[in-house]
Amino acid sequence: MDYKTMTPKEARMLIREGKITTHTSGMCPGYAQANLAVLPKDLAYDFLLFTQRNPKPCPILEVGDVGSRKLNFIAEDCDIARDIPKYRIYEKGILKGEYEDVSDFWRDDLVPFLIGCSFSFESEMIDAGMEIRHNTMGRNVPMYITNIETTPAGIFHGPTTVSMRPVPYDQIVKAVKVTGAMPQVHGAPIHIGDPAAIGIKDIMKPDFGDPVDIYPGEVPVFWACGVTPQSVLMSIKPDFVITHSPGYMLITDVKNVDLKYK
Protein backbone atom coordinates (compact mmCIF):
# COMPACT_ATOMS: atom_id res chain seq x y z
CA MET A 1 0.00 0.00 0.00
CA ASP A 2 1.29 3.44 -0.89
CA TYR A 3 0.38 5.73 1.97
CA LYS A 4 1.64 8.72 0.01
CA THR A 5 -0.82 8.55 -2.88
CA MET A 6 -4.05 7.24 -1.40
CA THR A 7 -6.83 9.68 -0.58
CA PRO A 8 -7.75 10.38 3.06
CA LYS A 9 -11.05 8.55 2.54
CA GLU A 10 -9.24 5.48 1.18
CA ALA A 11 -6.85 5.56 4.13
CA ARG A 12 -9.73 5.82 6.63
CA MET A 13 -11.51 2.84 5.00
CA LEU A 14 -8.35 0.70 5.21
CA ILE A 15 -7.98 1.71 8.85
CA ARG A 16 -11.63 0.83 9.51
CA GLU A 17 -11.14 -2.60 7.90
CA GLY A 18 -8.06 -3.24 10.05
CA LYS A 19 -5.75 -3.22 7.02
CA ILE A 20 -3.78 -0.23 8.31
CA THR A 21 -2.79 -0.48 11.98
CA THR A 22 0.32 1.71 12.05
CA HIS A 23 0.79 5.30 13.22
CA THR A 24 -0.37 7.89 10.67
CA SER A 25 2.79 10.00 10.38
CA GLY A 26 3.54 10.64 6.70
CA MET A 27 0.20 9.29 5.47
CA CYS A 28 -1.69 11.31 2.84
CA PRO A 29 0.82 14.19 2.81
CA GLY A 30 -0.78 17.62 2.42
CA TYR A 31 -3.89 16.69 4.40
CA ALA A 32 -4.50 17.81 7.98
CA GLN A 33 -4.45 15.21 10.72
CA ALA A 34 -6.50 15.74 13.86
CA ASN A 35 -6.26 14.91 17.56
CA LEU A 36 -9.34 13.29 19.11
CA ALA A 37 -10.96 13.79 22.49
CA VAL A 38 -14.39 12.25 23.10
CA LEU A 39 -16.23 13.46 26.21
CA PRO A 40 -19.63 12.84 27.78
CA LYS A 41 -22.07 15.68 27.15
CA ASP A 42 -22.01 16.81 30.78
CA LEU A 43 -18.36 17.83 30.38
CA ALA A 44 -18.66 19.07 26.79
CA TYR A 45 -19.93 22.58 27.54
CA ASP A 46 -17.02 23.41 29.83
CA PHE A 47 -14.56 21.86 27.39
CA LEU A 48 -16.01 23.71 24.39
CA LEU A 49 -15.82 26.96 26.36
CA PHE A 50 -12.22 26.10 27.33
CA THR A 51 -11.33 25.74 23.64
CA GLN A 52 -13.12 29.03 22.85
CA ARG A 53 -11.08 30.82 25.54
CA ASN A 54 -7.82 29.11 24.55
CA PRO A 55 -7.86 28.91 20.75
CA LYS A 56 -4.08 28.72 20.36
CA PRO A 57 -3.48 25.51 22.35
CA CYS A 58 -6.97 24.16 21.45
CA PRO A 59 -7.72 24.92 17.79
CA ILE A 60 -10.98 23.16 16.95
CA LEU A 61 -11.32 21.60 13.50
CA GLU A 62 -14.73 20.12 14.29
CA VAL A 63 -17.03 19.32 17.20
CA GLY A 64 -19.35 16.45 16.33
CA ASP A 65 -23.04 16.24 17.16
CA VAL A 66 -23.95 14.67 20.51
CA GLY A 67 -24.00 10.87 20.22
CA SER A 68 -23.12 10.81 16.53
CA ARG A 69 -20.17 8.80 15.22
CA LYS A 70 -20.36 10.65 11.89
CA LEU A 71 -18.58 13.93 11.27
CA ASN A 72 -20.21 16.74 9.30
CA PHE A 73 -17.32 18.72 7.88
CA ILE A 74 -13.75 17.47 7.90
CA ALA A 75 -14.07 13.77 6.96
CA GLU A 76 -16.67 12.36 4.55
CA ASP A 77 -18.35 9.04 5.49
CA CYS A 78 -16.27 8.91 8.64
CA ASP A 79 -16.98 6.62 11.58
CA ILE A 80 -15.09 8.35 14.36
CA ALA A 81 -15.24 5.19 16.51
CA ARG A 82 -13.39 3.10 13.89
CA ASP A 83 -11.39 5.33 11.52
CA ILE A 84 -8.40 5.95 13.79
CA PRO A 85 -5.85 3.09 13.98
CA LYS A 86 -5.46 3.17 17.76
CA TYR A 87 -7.60 4.65 20.54
CA ARG A 88 -7.16 5.02 24.27
CA ILE A 89 -9.89 4.89 26.87
CA TYR A 90 -9.38 6.54 30.23
CA GLU A 91 -11.62 6.01 33.25
CA LYS A 92 -11.19 8.46 36.14
CA GLY A 93 -7.86 9.50 34.57
CA ILE A 94 -6.51 5.93 34.44
CA LEU A 95 -5.70 4.29 31.10
CA LYS A 96 -8.14 1.42 30.74
CA GLY A 97 -6.67 0.16 27.48
CA GLU A 98 -5.81 0.69 23.84
CA TYR A 99 -8.25 -0.35 21.10
CA GLU A 100 -8.37 -0.45 17.30
CA ASP A 101 -12.14 0.03 17.40
CA VAL A 102 -14.17 1.76 20.12
CA SER A 103 -17.64 1.29 18.64
CA ASP A 104 -18.56 -1.16 21.43
CA PHE A 105 -17.87 1.59 23.95
CA TRP A 106 -19.82 4.31 22.14
CA ARG A 107 -22.70 6.00 23.98
CA ASP A 108 -25.52 8.35 23.04
CA ASP A 109 -24.11 11.12 25.24
CA LEU A 110 -20.60 11.25 23.74
CA VAL A 111 -19.25 14.32 21.90
CA PRO A 112 -16.16 14.04 19.67
CA PHE A 113 -13.76 17.01 19.56
CA LEU A 114 -11.28 17.08 16.64
CA ILE A 115 -8.36 19.36 17.38
CA GLY A 116 -5.79 20.71 14.91
CA CYS A 117 -2.21 19.50 14.98
CA SER A 118 1.18 21.08 14.37
CA PHE A 119 1.92 18.59 11.55
CA SER A 120 -0.17 20.97 9.42
CA PHE A 121 1.89 24.07 10.00
CA GLU A 122 5.16 22.13 9.78
CA SER A 123 4.11 21.04 6.31
CA GLU A 124 3.64 24.69 5.34
CA MET A 125 6.98 25.67 6.94
CA ILE A 126 8.75 22.98 4.90
CA ASP A 127 7.04 24.24 1.74
CA ALA A 128 8.33 27.71 2.66
CA GLY A 129 11.89 26.35 2.66
CA MET A 130 12.38 25.98 6.42
CA GLU A 131 14.07 23.08 8.19
CA ILE A 132 12.15 21.26 10.92
CA ARG A 133 14.95 20.16 13.23
CA HIS A 134 13.23 17.20 14.93
CA ASN A 135 12.37 15.81 11.47
CA THR A 136 16.00 16.20 10.35
CA MET A 137 17.17 14.45 13.52
CA GLY A 138 14.50 11.73 13.26
CA ARG A 139 13.06 12.63 16.65
CA ASN A 140 9.74 13.63 18.19
CA VAL A 141 9.21 17.38 18.67
CA PRO A 142 10.34 18.62 22.12
CA MET A 143 7.45 19.81 24.33
CA TYR A 144 7.55 21.76 27.60
CA ILE A 145 5.11 22.64 30.37
CA THR A 146 5.30 26.45 30.79
CA ASN A 147 4.38 28.97 33.47
CA ILE A 148 1.74 30.41 31.11
CA GLU A 149 -1.65 29.56 32.61
CA THR A 150 -4.47 28.75 30.22
CA THR A 151 -7.66 30.77 30.69
CA PRO A 152 -9.86 28.59 32.92
CA ALA A 153 -13.38 27.58 31.88
CA GLY A 154 -15.69 25.78 34.29
CA ILE A 155 -13.82 22.77 35.69
CA PHE A 156 -10.91 23.04 33.24
CA HIS A 157 -7.65 24.86 34.02
CA GLY A 158 -3.90 24.28 33.92
CA PRO A 159 -0.64 25.36 32.33
CA THR A 160 0.02 25.79 28.61
CA THR A 161 2.26 23.18 27.01
CA VAL A 162 4.39 24.35 24.08
CA SER A 163 6.34 22.70 21.29
CA MET A 164 9.73 24.13 20.29
CA ARG A 165 11.47 24.44 16.93
CA PRO A 166 14.85 26.17 16.52
CA VAL A 167 14.70 28.93 13.88
CA PRO A 168 17.62 30.92 12.41
CA TYR A 169 17.41 34.68 13.11
CA ASP A 170 16.79 35.49 9.46
CA GLN A 171 13.78 33.13 9.30
CA ILE A 172 11.94 34.19 12.47
CA VAL A 173 9.66 36.63 10.66
CA LYS A 174 8.88 33.99 8.04
CA ALA A 175 8.09 31.44 10.77
CA VAL A 176 5.68 33.89 12.43
CA LYS A 177 3.98 34.74 9.14
CA VAL A 178 3.60 31.17 7.85
CA THR A 179 2.20 29.80 11.11
CA GLY A 180 0.28 32.98 12.02
CA ALA A 181 -1.73 32.45 8.83
CA MET A 182 -3.00 29.11 10.21
CA PRO A 183 -4.91 29.89 13.42
CA GLN A 184 -6.79 26.56 13.19
CA VAL A 185 -3.56 24.67 13.78
CA HIS A 186 -2.09 26.66 16.73
CA GLY A 187 -1.26 29.83 14.74
CA ALA A 188 1.66 32.18 15.48
CA PRO A 189 4.28 31.35 18.13
CA ILE A 190 3.46 32.34 21.72
CA HIS A 191 7.11 32.96 22.63
CA ILE A 192 10.37 33.62 20.80
CA GLY A 193 13.70 33.39 22.59
CA ASP A 194 14.76 32.93 26.24
CA PRO A 195 13.13 29.70 27.52
CA ALA A 196 13.38 30.92 31.14
CA ALA A 197 10.92 33.74 30.36
CA ILE A 198 8.13 31.15 30.12
CA GLY A 199 9.35 28.96 32.96
CA ILE A 200 11.43 26.42 31.02
CA LYS A 201 14.49 25.55 33.13
CA ASP A 202 16.48 23.38 30.72
CA ILE A 203 15.74 23.46 26.99
CA MET A 204 17.58 20.13 26.60
CA LYS A 205 15.19 18.42 29.03
CA PRO A 206 11.72 18.59 27.49
CA ASP A 207 8.73 17.34 29.51
CA PHE A 208 7.50 15.35 26.49
CA GLY A 209 9.13 14.27 23.23
CA ASP A 210 12.86 14.46 22.54
CA PRO A 211 15.52 17.19 22.86
CA VAL A 212 16.86 18.69 19.62
CA ASP A 213 20.06 20.58 18.81
CA ILE A 214 19.97 24.37 18.65
CA TYR A 215 22.83 25.72 16.54
CA PRO A 216 24.62 29.08 16.92
CA GLY A 217 22.57 31.78 15.21
CA GLU A 218 19.30 30.01 16.01
CA VAL A 219 16.59 30.97 18.47
CA PRO A 220 14.13 28.59 20.16
CA VAL A 221 10.61 29.41 18.99
CA PHE A 222 7.61 28.13 20.97
CA TRP A 223 4.12 27.31 19.73
CA ALA A 224 1.06 26.39 21.81
CA CYS A 225 0.73 22.61 21.71
CA GLY A 226 -2.19 20.20 21.45
CA VAL A 227 -0.93 18.33 24.50
CA THR A 228 -2.38 21.25 26.51
CA PRO A 229 -6.06 20.26 26.20
CA GLN A 230 -5.15 16.59 26.77
CA SER A 231 -3.27 17.29 30.00
CA VAL A 232 -5.91 19.76 31.18
CA LEU A 233 -8.56 17.14 30.49
CA MET A 234 -6.69 14.32 32.22
CA SER A 235 -5.93 16.41 35.30
CA ILE A 236 -9.63 16.49 36.23
CA LYS A 237 -9.85 12.68 35.90
CA PRO A 238 -13.22 12.44 34.16
CA ASP A 239 -15.21 9.21 34.50
CA PHE A 240 -14.86 8.37 30.82
CA VAL A 241 -12.79 9.77 27.92
CA ILE A 242 -11.75 8.35 24.56
CA THR A 243 -8.68 9.82 22.83
CA HIS A 244 -6.49 8.83 19.92
CA SER A 245 -3.27 7.05 20.87
CA PRO A 246 -0.29 9.42 20.39
CA GLY A 247 0.82 9.40 16.74
CA TYR A 248 -2.35 7.58 15.61
CA MET A 249 -4.45 10.47 14.30
CA LEU A 250 -7.57 11.05 12.24
CA ILE A 251 -6.62 11.76 8.62
CA THR A 252 -9.03 14.47 7.45
CA ASP A 253 -10.17 15.57 3.99
CA VAL A 254 -8.93 19.11 4.74
CA LYS A 255 -5.82 20.21 2.88
CA ASN A 256 -3.27 21.94 5.09
CA VAL A 257 -3.05 24.78 2.62
CA ASP A 258 -6.79 25.39 2.93
CA LEU A 259 -6.43 25.99 6.67
CA LYS A 260 -4.86 29.31 5.67
CA TYR A 261 -8.09 30.56 4.17
CA LYS A 262 -10.60 29.63 6.85
Add this chain to the structure above:
Amino acid sequence: MDYKTMTPKEARMLIREGKITTHTSGMCPGYAQANLAVLPKDLAYDFLLFTQRNPKPCPILEVGDVGSRKLNFIAEDCDIARDIPKYRIYEKGILKGEYEDVSDFWRDDLVPFLIGCSFSFESEMIDAGMEIRHNTMGRNVPMYITNIETTPAGIFHGPTTVSMRPVPYDQIVKAVKVTGAMPQVHGAPIHIGDPAAIGIKDIMKPDFGDPVDIYPGEVPVFWACGVTPQSVLMSIKPDFVITHSPGYMLITDVKNVDLKYK
Protein backbone atom coordinates in the same frame (compact mmCIF):
# COMPACT_ATOMS: atom_id res chain seq x y z
CA MET B 1 -20.46 64.84 29.36
CA ASP B 2 -17.99 64.26 26.59
CA TYR B 3 -18.66 60.79 25.22
CA LYS B 4 -15.59 61.08 22.99
CA THR B 5 -12.96 61.35 25.72
CA MET B 6 -14.25 59.25 28.61
CA THR B 7 -12.85 55.76 29.13
CA PRO B 8 -15.05 52.72 28.52
CA LYS B 9 -15.08 52.03 32.27
CA GLU B 10 -16.25 55.60 33.01
CA ALA B 11 -18.97 55.28 30.36
CA ARG B 12 -20.15 51.94 31.83
CA MET B 13 -20.34 53.43 35.33
CA LEU B 14 -22.42 56.39 34.08
CA ILE B 15 -24.70 53.93 32.29
CA ARG B 16 -25.01 51.81 35.45
CA GLU B 17 -25.92 54.92 37.48
CA GLY B 18 -28.59 55.89 34.94
CA LYS B 19 -26.70 59.04 33.91
CA ILE B 20 -26.29 57.83 30.31
CA THR B 21 -29.48 56.43 28.79
CA THR B 22 -28.86 57.08 25.06
CA HIS B 23 -27.69 54.72 22.33
CA THR B 24 -23.95 54.09 22.35
CA SER B 25 -23.08 55.01 18.75
CA GLY B 26 -19.99 57.24 18.72
CA MET B 27 -19.18 56.69 22.41
CA CYS B 28 -15.55 56.00 23.33
CA PRO B 29 -14.31 55.95 19.75
CA GLY B 30 -11.63 53.35 19.08
CA TYR B 31 -13.09 50.82 21.51
CA ALA B 32 -15.06 47.77 20.43
CA GLN B 33 -18.75 47.61 21.22
CA ALA B 34 -20.44 44.26 21.71
CA ASN B 35 -23.84 42.69 21.07
CA LEU B 36 -25.38 40.82 24.00
CA ALA B 37 -27.37 37.59 24.09
CA VAL B 38 -28.07 36.01 27.50
CA LEU B 39 -29.38 32.44 27.44
CA PRO B 40 -30.27 29.81 30.02
CA LYS B 41 -27.56 27.15 30.40
CA ASP B 42 -29.72 24.45 28.80
CA LEU B 43 -29.52 26.33 25.48
CA ALA B 44 -25.95 27.56 25.91
CA TYR B 45 -24.14 24.45 24.64
CA ASP B 46 -26.00 24.41 21.33
CA PHE B 47 -25.56 28.17 20.95
CA LEU B 48 -21.83 28.04 21.75
CA LEU B 49 -21.44 25.23 19.20
CA PHE B 50 -23.44 27.30 16.69
CA THR B 51 -20.99 30.19 17.13
CA GLN B 52 -18.05 27.78 16.79
CA ARG B 53 -19.44 26.47 13.51
CA ASN B 54 -20.37 29.94 12.23
CA PRO B 55 -17.56 32.24 13.33
CA LYS B 56 -18.13 34.86 10.62
CA PRO B 57 -21.71 35.81 11.53
CA CYS B 58 -21.14 34.96 15.23
CA PRO B 59 -17.70 36.23 16.29
CA ILE B 60 -17.45 35.71 20.05
CA LEU B 61 -15.66 38.37 22.09
CA GLU B 62 -16.48 36.66 25.40
CA VAL B 63 -18.72 34.00 26.90
CA GLY B 64 -19.31 34.68 30.59
CA ASP B 65 -19.32 32.10 33.35
CA VAL B 66 -22.66 30.43 34.12
CA GLY B 67 -24.71 32.65 36.44
CA SER B 68 -22.08 35.37 36.73
CA ARG B 69 -22.87 39.01 35.97
CA LYS B 70 -19.16 39.82 35.86
CA LEU B 71 -17.07 39.47 32.74
CA ASN B 72 -13.54 38.10 32.85
CA PHE B 73 -11.83 39.59 29.83
CA ILE B 74 -13.33 42.41 27.79
CA ALA B 75 -14.75 44.78 30.44
CA GLU B 76 -13.22 45.40 33.88
CA ASP B 77 -15.59 45.63 36.88
CA CYS B 78 -18.52 45.13 34.56
CA ASP B 79 -22.03 44.23 35.70
CA ILE B 80 -23.51 42.82 32.53
CA ALA B 81 -27.05 43.19 33.93
CA ARG B 82 -26.66 46.96 34.40
CA ASP B 83 -23.89 48.34 32.14
CA ILE B 84 -25.88 48.49 28.89
CA PRO B 85 -28.26 51.46 28.54
CA LYS B 86 -31.21 49.46 27.25
CA TYR B 87 -32.03 45.73 27.33
CA ARG B 88 -34.77 43.63 25.85
CA ILE B 89 -36.32 40.53 27.38
CA TYR B 90 -38.01 37.98 25.17
CA GLU B 91 -40.19 35.15 26.44
CA LYS B 92 -41.04 32.39 23.96
CA GLY B 93 -39.91 34.73 21.18
CA ILE B 94 -42.22 37.58 22.23
CA LEU B 95 -40.79 40.91 23.40
CA LYS B 96 -41.75 41.23 27.07
CA GLY B 97 -40.30 44.72 27.49
CA GLU B 98 -37.32 47.06 27.44
CA TYR B 99 -35.35 47.74 30.62
CA GLU B 100 -32.44 49.94 31.72
CA ASP B 101 -31.46 47.34 34.33
CA VAL B 102 -32.11 43.59 34.20
CA SER B 103 -30.56 42.63 37.54
CA ASP B 104 -34.00 41.78 38.96
CA PHE B 105 -34.42 39.22 36.19
CA TRP B 106 -30.99 37.61 36.59
CA ARG B 107 -30.82 33.89 37.35
CA ASP B 108 -28.09 31.46 38.38
CA ASP B 109 -28.42 29.52 35.12
CA LEU B 110 -27.89 32.44 32.71
CA VAL B 111 -24.92 32.65 30.36
CA PRO B 112 -23.98 35.97 28.69
CA PHE B 113 -22.61 35.86 25.14
CA LEU B 114 -20.81 39.01 23.92
CA ILE B 115 -20.59 39.10 20.14
CA GLY B 116 -18.40 41.36 18.01
CA CYS B 117 -19.91 44.13 15.92
CA SER B 118 -19.18 45.68 12.54
CA PHE B 119 -18.64 49.13 14.13
CA SER B 120 -15.14 47.80 14.91
CA PHE B 121 -14.14 47.02 11.34
CA GLU B 122 -15.80 50.18 10.02
CA SER B 123 -13.57 52.17 12.35
CA GLU B 124 -10.52 50.46 10.81
CA MET B 125 -11.86 51.01 7.26
CA ILE B 126 -12.26 54.73 7.99
CA ASP B 127 -8.71 54.86 9.36
CA ALA B 128 -7.60 53.21 6.11
CA GLY B 129 -9.14 56.09 4.15
CA MET B 130 -12.37 54.40 3.05
CA GLU B 131 -15.82 55.97 2.99
CA ILE B 132 -18.63 54.20 4.86
CA ARG B 133 -21.65 55.14 2.75
CA HIS B 134 -24.39 54.74 5.38
CA ASN B 135 -22.40 56.98 7.74
CA THR B 136 -22.03 59.63 5.01
CA MET B 137 -25.77 59.43 4.33
CA GLY B 138 -26.66 59.44 8.05
CA ARG B 139 -28.44 56.10 7.78
CA ASN B 140 -28.35 52.65 9.35
CA VAL B 141 -26.36 50.02 7.44
CA PRO B 142 -28.51 48.01 4.96
CA MET B 143 -28.91 44.34 5.94
CA TYR B 144 -30.28 41.43 3.90
CA ILE B 145 -31.39 37.86 4.57
CA THR B 146 -29.47 35.67 2.08
CA ASN B 147 -29.83 32.16 0.66
CA ILE B 148 -26.60 31.16 2.43
CA GLU B 149 -27.56 28.71 5.17
CA THR B 150 -25.65 28.85 8.42
CA THR B 151 -24.15 25.55 9.60
CA PRO B 152 -26.74 24.10 12.00
CA ALA B 153 -25.83 23.15 15.58
CA GLY B 154 -28.29 21.35 17.81
CA ILE B 155 -31.56 23.27 17.76
CA PHE B 156 -30.10 26.31 15.96
CA HIS B 157 -30.28 26.83 12.20
CA GLY B 158 -31.31 29.47 9.66
CA PRO B 159 -30.10 31.77 6.91
CA THR B 160 -27.11 34.10 7.10
CA THR B 161 -27.90 37.81 7.29
CA VAL B 162 -25.36 40.16 5.71
CA SER B 163 -24.61 43.88 5.87
CA MET B 164 -23.65 45.73 2.67
CA ARG B 165 -21.24 48.57 1.98
CA PRO B 166 -20.56 49.90 -1.53
CA VAL B 167 -16.83 49.86 -2.35
CA PRO B 168 -15.09 51.40 -5.40
CA TYR B 169 -13.32 48.82 -7.59
CA ASP B 170 -9.89 50.13 -6.67
CA GLN B 171 -10.57 49.69 -2.94
CA ILE B 172 -12.01 46.15 -2.95
CA VAL B 173 -8.68 44.51 -2.15
CA LYS B 174 -8.08 47.00 0.66
CA ALA B 175 -11.57 46.32 2.07
CA VAL B 176 -10.88 42.56 2.08
CA LYS B 177 -7.48 42.98 3.72
CA VAL B 178 -8.57 45.45 6.42
CA THR B 179 -11.62 43.45 7.49
CA GLY B 180 -10.02 40.03 6.87
CA ALA B 181 -7.47 40.97 9.53
CA MET B 182 -10.28 41.22 12.12
CA PRO B 183 -11.90 37.77 12.34
CA GLN B 184 -13.35 38.58 15.79
CA VAL B 185 -15.61 41.22 14.25
CA HIS B 186 -16.97 39.30 11.20
CA GLY B 187 -13.71 39.22 9.20
CA ALA B 188 -13.46 39.28 5.41
CA PRO B 189 -16.54 39.76 3.19
CA ILE B 190 -18.55 36.65 2.35
CA HIS B 191 -19.63 37.96 -1.06
CA ILE B 192 -18.47 40.65 -3.51
CA GLY B 193 -20.68 41.75 -6.40
CA ASP B 194 -23.99 40.51 -7.84
CA PRO B 195 -26.58 40.53 -5.01
CA ALA B 196 -28.68 37.90 -6.84
CA ALA B 197 -25.90 35.33 -6.39
CA ILE B 198 -26.70 35.21 -2.67
CA GLY B 199 -30.46 35.48 -3.05
CA ILE B 200 -30.93 39.24 -2.67
CA LYS B 201 -33.71 40.32 -5.06
CA ASP B 202 -33.55 44.11 -4.71
CA ILE B 203 -30.48 45.80 -3.26
CA MET B 204 -32.54 48.95 -2.62
CA LYS B 205 -34.97 47.03 -0.38
CA PRO B 206 -32.96 45.74 2.58
CA ASP B 207 -34.65 43.43 5.10
CA PHE B 208 -33.29 45.53 7.98
CA GLY B 209 -31.73 49.00 8.17
CA ASP B 210 -31.86 51.57 5.36
CA PRO B 211 -31.00 51.49 1.64
CA VAL B 212 -27.86 53.39 0.54
CA ASP B 213 -26.76 54.76 -2.83
CA ILE B 214 -24.33 52.73 -4.95
CA TYR B 215 -22.47 54.96 -7.40
CA PRO B 216 -21.11 54.00 -10.83
CA GLY B 217 -17.74 52.29 -10.41
CA GLU B 218 -18.76 50.81 -7.07
CA VAL B 219 -19.53 47.21 -6.14
CA PRO B 220 -21.77 46.03 -3.30
CA VAL B 221 -19.66 44.14 -0.77
CA PHE B 222 -21.35 41.87 1.80
CA TRP B 223 -20.18 40.95 5.28
CA ALA B 224 -21.70 38.38 7.65
CA CYS B 225 -23.84 40.29 10.14
CA GLY B 226 -24.49 40.01 13.88
CA VAL B 227 -28.22 39.99 13.21
CA THR B 228 -27.73 36.36 12.12
CA PRO B 229 -27.33 34.86 15.63
CA GLN B 230 -30.17 37.06 16.92
CA SER B 231 -32.61 35.94 14.25
CA VAL B 232 -31.50 32.31 14.54
CA LEU B 233 -31.99 32.53 18.30
CA MET B 234 -35.40 34.19 18.06
CA SER B 235 -36.68 31.71 15.48
CA ILE B 236 -36.62 28.90 18.05
CA LYS B 237 -38.62 31.04 20.54
CA PRO B 238 -36.73 30.16 23.71
CA ASP B 239 -38.54 30.53 27.04
CA PHE B 240 -36.26 33.35 28.18
CA VAL B 241 -33.61 35.51 26.50
CA ILE B 242 -32.08 38.86 27.36
CA THR B 243 -30.47 40.94 24.58
CA HIS B 244 -29.28 44.51 24.21
CA SER B 245 -31.73 46.85 22.51
CA PRO B 246 -30.53 47.63 18.94
CA GLY B 247 -27.96 50.44 19.02
CA TYR B 248 -27.53 50.18 22.81
CA MET B 249 -24.37 48.11 23.08
CA LEU B 250 -21.79 47.12 25.68
CA ILE B 251 -18.76 49.42 25.44
CA THR B 252 -15.74 47.17 26.02
CA ASP B 253 -12.17 47.90 27.12
CA VAL B 254 -10.87 46.28 23.92
CA LYS B 255 -9.41 48.64 21.33
CA ASN B 256 -10.60 47.93 17.80
CA VAL B 257 -7.02 47.97 16.60
CA ASP B 258 -6.13 45.20 19.07
CA LEU B 259 -8.73 42.91 17.48
CA LYS B 260 -6.28 42.63 14.59
CA TYR B 261 -3.71 40.90 16.75
CA LYS B 262 -5.81 38.32 18.58
